[in-house]
Every structure is written in C-alpha cells, then in structure tokens.
Amino acid sequence: MDYTISSDPIRIIDRTTDKSKLSIKSLSIVSVGHLPNRTLFRSDAVFQHYAAVYIAGGSGTYRIHGQEKQSVRKGSFFIFFPDATFDYGPDPNATWDEFYFTLEGSRIQEWLTTWLTEPGKLRQAGVDDAYDSKMERIFMLMESGNPANLDRAALLLESLLYEWMLNSQPQxxxxxxxxxxxxxxxxxxxxxxxxxxxxxxxxxxxxxxxxxxxxxxxxxxxxxxxxxxxxxxxxxxxxxxxxxxxxxxxxxxxxxxxxxxxxxxxxxxxxxxxxxxxxxx
Structure with a gap:
C-alpha cells in the first residue's frame, strides 16, 4: 500500500510480532490501514497477499485484469489477491475513505471454496455503526502488538468479512x-x-x-x-x-x-x- 496517497493523515499498522508467537496459525493479519480522503488512482497494481478493502465514503472504480470497471460507492468492499492486476481508486477530482486489511494463512483458501467465492467481484455491504466499531477494535488490537491480541484481531476480521458477505447478498x-x-x-x-x-x-x-x-x-x-x-x-x-x-x-x-x-x-x-x-x- 502507498503511504503518500492522501492529503490527510493516514493510519497504517504493520504486524511487528513474529508469526511463531501467534496461536492461530491458519489466519493472521499482516497490516491494516485507514486512508481518509484518498486521491490516488492505481493502475496495474499487484499484491503479494490477500487484502480486503472497505470504502466508508466517496466513490470510484475497481477493475481486475483490465476487465469491465465496477463502480465503487460508500459501503462497497472488494478483495485483492496474488497473481492478478488491479486498477482502482477514486473518481477524477474526487476522494474516497478507505480501510484495508492485508491477510495471510491457509484459512483464506477455505473461505474461497465456501462463502467468499468470486473474489474479483465487488460487493455492497452497506454502512453500519457496528462495522465502524469492529474495525476500530481491530486497529486497537493490532496496535498493541500482543500476540493474543493479534489472534483476536484476525478472528474479529473473519467475522466482519463474513458479515459483509451476508449483507451483500440479495434478500x-x-x-x-x-x-x-x-x-x-x-x-x-x-x-x-x-x-x-x-x-x-x-x-x-x-x-x-x-x-x-x-x-x-x-x-x-x-x-x-x-x-x-x-x-x-x-x-x-x-x-x-x-x-x-x-x-x-x-x-x-x-x-x-x-x-x-x-x-x-x-x-x-x-x-x-x-x-x-x-x-x-
């Protein structure tokens, strides 16, 4: 993730604790970030890890492998994954409010075969105060650097992603x-x-x-x-x-x-x- 993409202060927390200290081996958070009023549009971006991105405000587009653009708006979330290229960012002369969560672990493959199918599809989870509360708690747990708190953050993020998926499905x-x-x-x-x-x-x-x-x-x-x-x-x-x-x-x-x-x-x-x-x- 880029560190100079917004005129406002951004918040990025990288995992500094060695993975061997974690109790949950199948899922861990590599980094989290909040990029308010993001202005930068990225083209042909590639990622080494999976990442979930939630847009709390603003609008823009998301595209994978040069395919058709998908419209991003407040309450949208999408996934980055390895071995793919992405074009994404706010509309020209506009901004968006972005939260991202970079992940690794074998548990992700289980998600992809069960409830997180079609990872290249943009989804609309909507806006909820409960989302904000959970994301802030994840950030606080990551900031502590305590291995048990990092495990808690991973479990909480898993539940949040699952909730986003459920809320994005037609009812x-x-x-x-x-x-x-x-x-x-x-x-x-x-x-x-x-x-x-x-x-x-x-x-x-x-x-x-x-x-x-x-x-x-x-x-x-x-x-x-x-x-x-x-x-x-x-x-x-x-x-x-x-x-x-x-x-x-x-x-x-x-x-x-x-x-x-x-x-x-x-x-x-x-x-x-x-x-x-x-x-x-």
Missing part, C-alpha cells in the same frame, strides 16, 4: 424488512465484543423492555442468557480449534474476568474450559 423483501432477523444477526455478529444492551437498543430503535421481550419470545431465554449461550458456543469452537489460553479466549469474547467466564462455561457445558479442551467434549 427477499420479507427477509430484508424483518427487524427481528436483523436484531438476531446483530447479536450473533457481536460475540467478540463486550455485550452492550443499550447500544443494541439504539441501533435497532427499540426500548430495553422490547429487546428483552423479543429475545425471550424467539429463543425461550432471557436476553443475557441468550448472549451467554452464543458466546459459550463460540468459546467451544475456539478451545478446540486454536491454541489460545482460556484467559485469552475469554478476553476475545468480551469477558474481562476469566473466572466469571469459566463459571459460565461450566454452567452451560458441564465441565471447565480446560477440561473440555483436553477431553474434546
């Missing part, structure tokens, strides 16, 4: 207009952050009592119990598929107190997190 009118479906998707996609019921209410323009009533009606559980169940389900996956410690797993799911996390885990699973990991329940 039936009934699904698109279903506020309950949007609410449940929001809760599911926020499991790697501390739960903030008030923010959820703000995003969906509902009262706290309405939020509690909806969750109980559609899940049979209280609000906090349902959120705990979502987080513990993800914790089981992380304990079996990563080398993160129990403490780091708890932190990555928004639990500041590992002992509280362990008590919840045992409540819903029946055994402690470490016992679960060792015996593959």
């Amino acid at each position: 039936s009118p009934s699904a698109a207009a279903d506020p309950v479906a949007r609410l449940m998707d929001d809760l599911s996609s926020s499991i790697h952050q501390p739960f903030d019921a008030a923010r959820v209410c703000e995003r969906h323009h509902i009262s706290m009592s309405t939020l509690r009533r909806i969750i109980h009606k559609y899940t049979g559980h209280s609000l906090h119990e349902y959120v705990h169940r979502l987080k513990i389900a993800e914790a089981k996956n992380m304990l079996l598929n990563t080398h993160q410690s129990v403490k780091d797993t708890a932190l990555s799911l928004g639990f500041k107190d590992v002992f509280y996390f362990s008590r919840l885990f045992k409540k819903y699973v029946g055994v402690s997190p470490q016992h679960f990991r060792n015996h593959v329940y």
